[in-house]
Amino acid sequence: MKVLLIEDVPSLGKKGEVVEVKDGYGQNFLIAKGKAKLATNEVLNRYKAEQRNKQEQLALEQAQREALAKSLKEIKLTISKKSGENGSLFGAITKDEIAHALEQSHKIEIDKKHIGLEAQIKHIGEYTISANLGNGIHASFLLEVKGE
Known part of the structure; x- marks a missing residue:
């Protein structure tokens, strides 16, 4: 099962990484605790769009x-x-x-x-x-x- 990490998880990965985990660990712990989301195309595209918006906002604030x-x-x-x-x-x-x-x-x-x-x-x-x-x-x- 591939998941997108929403926050840093020790010994697994950092926020924003897509990692491969076992189904039970991904479903019962990571997704249930809100630490990750199932890595579908829709979720990945939304995450990338959010990151672009954050970067644009930071660049705008820097210019101001x-x-x-x-x-x-x-x-x-x-x-x-x-x-x-x-x-x-x-x-x-x-x-x-x-x-x-x-x-x-x-x-x-x-x-x-x-x-x-x-x-x-x-x-x-x-x-x-x-x-x-x-x-x-x-x-x-x-x-x-x-x-x-």
Whole structure:
């Protein structure tokens, strides 16, 4: 009996492989437990189509991330906060404030967990902020902090 493995099965094969097994093992264990499906042409074609769709979706997401990285490089974000006479801020600029300002001014949504700060921002000036967009794509943009 030939089956298509839906998940990894130790000592048998990995997900997506078509393997030959004994009828009882295939029917009573693999198919019954949802670890495999009978390898008919219809099942194999459906599985291949699903894999192609996943690859296309991943390629589309990758292209969107790369486009976002390019647009972030051109951004200069400005945040105003109360400051003292010597240029120090009353409280540091947080990742949450940066994410919120990006969303408000440029309509770009980045989770605050993906924003990287080298050090706390406690003074007026310009800073380079990095953002991890996933799949090894990193972007940076300028943040200008102004005092009120």
